[in-house]
Amino acid sequence: MVMKKVNIGIIGLGTIGSGVYKILNERRARIKKLYGIDIKIVRCCDISESSKRKLKISNSQFTKDFRVITRDKNVDVVIELIGGTKVAYKISEDAIKNGKNLITANKALLAERGKDIDKLLSKTGKNINYEASVGGGIPIIGTIRDSILINNILSFQGIMNGTCNYVLSLMSRKIEFQDAIKAAQKAGFAETDSTLDINGKDTAHKVVVLCKTCFGLDVKLKDMFIEGIENITSYDLDCSEKLGYKIKLLGIGRIINNHLDARVHPALVRQDNPLANVDNEFNAILVNSKNLGPFMSYGYGAGMLPTASAVVSDIIRISREDSNIKINQAKRLSMYKIDNLESKFYLRIELQDESGNLGTITSILGQYKISIDKIIQNSGDSKVKGVPVIILTKKNKFHTVNKAINKMKKLKFVGNNPLLLPIEDSI
Amino acid sequence: MVMKKVNIGIIGLGTIGSGVYKILNERRARIKKLYGIDIKIVRCCDISESSKRKLKISNSQFTKDFRVITRDKNVDVVIELIGGTKVAYKISEDAIKNGKNLITANKALLAERGKDIDKLLSKTGKNINYEASVGGGIPIIGTIRDSILINNILSFQGIMNGTCNYVLSLMSRKIEFQDAIKAAQKAGFAETDSTLDINGKDTAHKVVVLCKTCFGLDVKLKDMFIEGIENITSYDLDCSEKLGYKIKLLGIGRIINNHLDARVHPALVRQDNPLANVDNEFNAILVNSKNLGPFMSYGYGAGMLPTASAVVSDIIRISREDSNIKINQAKRLSMYKIDNLESKFYLRIELQDESGNLGTITSILGQYKISIDKIIQNSGDSKVKGVPVIILTKKNKFHTVNKAINKMKKLKFVGNNPLLLPIEDSI
Numbered sequence A, B: 001m002v003m004k005k006v007n008i009g010i011i012g013l014g015t016i017g018s019g020v021y022k023i024l025n026e027r028r029a030r031i032k033k034l035y036g037i038d039i040k041i042v043r044c045c046d047i048s049e050s051s052k053r054k055l056k057i058s059n060s061q062f063t064k065d066f067r068v069i070t071r072d073k074n075v076d077v078v079i080e081l082i083g084g085t086k087v088a089y090k091i092s093e094d095a096i097k098n099g100k101n102l103i104t105a106n107k108a109l110l111a112e113r114g115k116d117i118d119k120l121l122s123k124t125g126k127n128i129n130y131e132a133s134v135g136g137g138i139p140i141i142g143t144i145r146d147s148i149l150i151n152n153i154l155s156f157q158g159i160m161n162g163t164c165n166y167v168l169s170l171m172s173r174k175i176e177f178q179d180a181i182k183a184a185q186k187a188g189f190a191e192t193d194s195t196l197d198i199n200g201k202d203t204a205h206k207v208v209v210l211c212k213t214c215f216g217l218d219v220k221l222k223d224m225f226i227e228g229i230e231n232i233t234s235y236d237l238d239c240s241e242k243l244g245y246k247i248k249l250l251g252i253g254r255i256i257n258n259h260l261d262a263r264v265h266p267a268l269v270r271q272d273n274p275l276a277n278v279d280n281e282f283n284a285i286l287v288n289s290k291n292l293g294p295f296m297s298y299g300y301g302a303g304m305l306p307t308a309s310a311v312v313s314d315i316i317r318i319s320r321e322d323s324n325i326k327i328n329q330a331k332r333l334s335m336y337k338i339d340n341l342e343s344k345f346y347l348r349i350e351l352q353d354e355s356g357n358l359g360t361i362t363s364i365l366g367q368y369k370i371s372i373d374k375i376i377q378n379s380g381d382s383k384v385k386g387v388p389v390i391i392l393t394k395k396n397k398f399h400t401v402n403k404a405i406n407k408m409k410k411l412k413f414v415g416n417n418p419l420l421l422p423i424e425d426s427i
Helices: A015-035 A050-055 A086-097 A107-124 A140-148 A162-171 A177-186 A201-215 A234-242 A304-320 A357-367 A398-409 B015-035 B050-055 B086-097 B107-124 B140-148 B162-171 B177-186 B201-215 B234-242 B304-320 B357-367 B398-409
Strands: A004-011 A037-045 A077-080 A101-104 A153-159 A245-256 A259-270 A282-289 A293-300 A342-351 A372-377 A387-393 A419-424 B004-011 B037-045 B077-080 B101-104 B153-159 B245-256 B259-270 B282-289 B293-300 B342-351 B372-377 B387-393 B419-424
Touching: A004 A015, A004 A304, A015 A037, A015 A050, A015 A304, A037 A304, A077 A086, A077 A304, A086 A101, A086 A107, A101 A107, A101 A304, A107 A201, A140 A201, A140 A282, A140 A293, A140 B140, A140 B304, A153 A201, A162 A177, A162 A234, A162 A245, A162 A282, A201 A245, A201 A259, A234 A245, A234 A342, A234 A387, A245 A419, A304 B140, A342 A357, A342 A398, A357 A372, A357 A387, A357 A398, A398 A419, B004 B015, B004 B304, B015 B037, B015 B050, B015 B304, B037 B304, B077 B086, B077 B304, B086 B101, B086 B107, B101 B107, B101 B304, B107 B201, B140 B201, B140 B282, B140 B293, B153 B201, B162 B177, B162 B234, B162 B245, B162 B282, B201 B245, B201 B259, B234 B245, B234 B342, B234 B387, B245 B419, B342 B357, B342 B398, B357 B372, B357 B387, B357 B398, B398 B419
Parallel strands: A004 A037, A004 A077, A077 A101, A259 A419, B004 B037, B004 B077, B077 B101, B259 B419
Antiparallel strands: A153 A245, A153 A282, A245 A259, A282 A293, A293 B293, A342 A387, A342 A419, A372 A387, B153 B245, B153 B282, B245 B259, B282 B293, B342 B387, B342 B419, B372 B387
């Protein structure tokens, strides 16, 4: 085996960057032995010196100016781990223009500037790897590229935000939303500002990255239906469980009738769906393809060492392969409109506790030809104001069900915030 | 992208071989576009002509003599898909000696002759890929090699036999063993002779392959503890479920105290373990490594197209990479003895329904300092003769619990076949 030398520069020594530094120091000899690749960290960059001190990085191996790395002729691979999109794009641009391979864990960068980065790369023939941008340590990008893409990918569904999943798991133990977020912060599974996690935007970034990887299609965030978990109550989780479901925040991408359906929202997932049992801080991505059928990958979606391990696997991959795969982007598909989504639905609606109110609601559903599968009306054991009624509908259009809900909202005895969630019944 | 030409020969046109032929014919253009690899099937070999006719393979592309393929100078990769170990080894030997790369789906061959094949390969510098040998279509071997091996792998646990898992899933719906097997055969998930599946030997072959892949260690089947699912009753599944567990046939490998613990047996798996929810014909492998933590891969463990897709991914992999990874085999670890296994246990024992009998049993457990966690004694709702008593023990040694059981067996009022299963409590 001929030893291949690979020189890298790490830009950003936050949690992931520090993890990459640690793993490479610890595993350099093992990686040489296993893969015949000698990875040398030429230089690290950060605007602060605190990680430099902690990791005992020498002055000669450290810089505060990323250009010292992106323009170093000895550097083969630039690893961008600063997060954000502005400076991260500048780094990527400079690295690619200087003929480097690029590795990033930055889903926001890929979601917002991925097309520009691809354009730059196409001029140099160099590659980009981004395993850590989706599912943290879970090797899903590599698996899709190496093993699943042979087949036509039909759809993916993923639990791709550990914060939301942890919060929902706590809520299924009757802890309310705000308390669950606090507990998640205390346990280290949620940032102090977890807005991007909770509102679904972080998951949406990952959906964009997966749409590109699975289908070769560019999606813009603004064209996606994105809903977070803010309106879920522990009562919803409780009712769902009694009905044989769990509620999960899903990132979904699928090709349907020559359209791309890409969206993020909480959904009811049947308890025998493998995604239903992905709890706490874990992530999982289920990919359905023509010959393979359903395939799911499960593991830690965040954390220093899991995510850093994914970055290290990217370095090895980029060093072993002559060229990245070229995902066919010939076809441009227009976006599928969420209004057209046909699904069973979970509807929670609060009614004043008077006789006849439920009858009025069901008759509105009847007017829109929305068939009811099940109704739960449990006064007493809920913390929601009024009497919450849970209705499971049979298959109908999102648009039609929303119309019915808008009509219900105009009634005096109906509470302000009905909750409507699709039911994902099949794998 | 420079187009790489790869010429292959397929030996064995059974289910998987026919699948490979189909996928390659259907996907050749896609694979060229994606990976820059042009895969040409130079020739196929089978002793029967029935697949040749079905697949409309021309005379010039077909042979009944495998040497026509293994000795063809134009063939780069030989794909052995005949199963069994004798002729399959001859094919492998001849292919390697003629300087070919080898792809196989044959776990029995790898388990029994893997060391010999490695020795032959080391002389030529050529590679072997065997993705389809474990977990059917699930890309677990590639994932371990490319993404997990960077880290130290601590253990793996897998549901790796679809027949057993399907049978156990039926039995959890109160269908008894013999009927469940018949139903599995009818549904196409069990062979007419499913002995190797049911008795755990098929899973053991896969454990050997995974021990090699994860730890670089050779294991002999005769050194492993192997137990099948023949003694499980639907009553065991029912009781386990009530106690918060499922029963799964597990293949296990782990490094413990500098020993290799490799075994196959049914075990109780806690319902929140992701393996617990792998039902029906599905397979899953959970790998625990130092930095990544628990990672699970889930999908179809058998079937023509999933397995063939794994073989095709091997062709692409072997064509893209200069060299296989070299798993460190320096250390030779001795085998961990199952007798030393420390675990909680599930014990089912049949007693004649007389007062005092249960007291005698528990006092025997007391003599061996085996603490009881739970007891279920449910006369009436069981099909097992006598009164089955279920005892969950606290942690103890397998050896000690077996001693106690042997003492119990000597008592007149104890039935013939007590069942003892380890409880896998952690992920």
